[in-house]
Amino acid sequence: MMILGLVRWMQPVHGYDVRRELLSWSADKWANVQPGSIYHALRKLTEEGLLREVATEQVGARPARVTYGITSKGEDEFQGLLRGHWWNLGEVVDPFFAAFSFLPALPRDEASAALRNRARLLRAVNDSLRAAMESGWMKDDKPVHVGWMWQLSIARAEGEIGWCERIADLIDAGVPYLPEDYAEEPAWAQFGTLVAEATWHGGPTPDRPSPDQSSPDQPSSNQSSPDQPSPERSSREQPSPTVDGERT
Amino acid sequence: MMILGLVRWMQPVHGYDVRRELLSWSADKWANVQPGSIYHALRKLTEEGLLREVATEQVGARPARVTYGITSKGEDEFQGLLRGHWWNLGEVVDPFFAAFSFLPALPRDEASAALRNRARLLRAVNDSLRAAMESGWMKDDKPVHVGWMWQLSIARAEGEIGWCERIADLIDAGVPYLPEDYAEEPAWAQFGTLVAEATWHGGPTPDRPSPDQSSPDQPSSNQSSPDQPSPERSSREQPSPTVDGERT
DNA sequence: TTGGAGTTAGTCAATTTTGGTTATTACGCT
């Protein structure tokens, strides 16, 4: 619940304000907050004691609007959540991952074309982000860190562009999808291994390292993972190094 | 609904099979499919005519299991969805984005420490992914494109690592968050601009450009923003431009 | 041979999310 964060910023607000703000920067896209959920969220947060109702104004015969503020308990919770997201890697969802896992379902030439197209799209987006950052409109009245967020988008996309083209080349080159001996058998046993892809950022749920400290744990010379990635273990217990079950 | 894709792969399956498979590669992490949703999804897809019940076996007194197969309508739908995700950029959600937008809520030194820590974490993850790819266990019995997906993770992360360190440096250097003249005013008018970040890949919902074409639209010379950043509008009417608190 | 640990297959109530709907007022235009 990052609605809480918003209420904290905008202090006394009513639902519609939150909704406007959220929609204004189309947060329904990159967060997952649809306008319909807002009132429910506000009420839920209130009943959890994280928010409190500050006032109930009424203008004319319009629906009365309730304004909310944050409680100190809410402030704590917010700090906690915030730290959690700053210090740990979160689950990213990207549907393209899911789609890519069905690679063998596409004809080779389409796959590589799509990848090259993806690279084009990413470049176009990057260009327009860069253009937007140059063009004064955010030079003076927008906080700097908005630009920084765009740069993150750009940086990630740049990595991805290279990948798209490398992989497209591989596909064009006819690199086989399956390690020879695979014949026909369980054609779908394919992913199975995606496991690790997600397993990695498992770790022992390291929430909130220490809410007010600067360098929370290791002395900066330490390069091995703080508490979670343990870079040497590589492949832990795989569910089964074999093809795991695989009935008919 | 990418459950459909699974059923397509594994042809006659019953819910539990799907569930096992999904859990096995912890798809509940990187997609968003919790085991509880599966049966509902199967039934919904069936009633939409994308799947059909193939049989209803019963073993002993255990709950009868219904096996599903895909219909030709379902096949079409699947192809459509697949193409959609391959040819368009999808909405990525990453909670870190949301968290980062609250940057000014953190003390500078914590922010930069957290970013450097993030870089460390990303590096560690990358190392272990790379290690996993070397170590034979996926050399022979895992399809090649699983490795490719990992490489995508790595490529993106590499971009992000650089960003983390650049930004951490900026923060350490004391670069101000707000463009001077900002004083106090609407401290939260901050993001507002995140708009564009998501608006970008809006476009006119270009679903499936043409399943066999290569270069879909613009001639790559286009450098001004495609349809979106409209760099003039900024902070609208604030309900109350006062200081908004920061109460305890 | 019993007990308990795990597997199989799926259900279900409670919570969440969603997209549309309501009902009033403000504004713009002729």
Add this chain to the structure above:
DNA sequence: AGCGTAATAACCAAAATTGACTAACTCCAA
């Protein structure tokens, strides 16, 4: 003054999602 459109401020029923739960079977060890 009259009319239509947009903004305001929410509500709500329906759909989706969730995590916990059931309940029978299997299989091995004590």
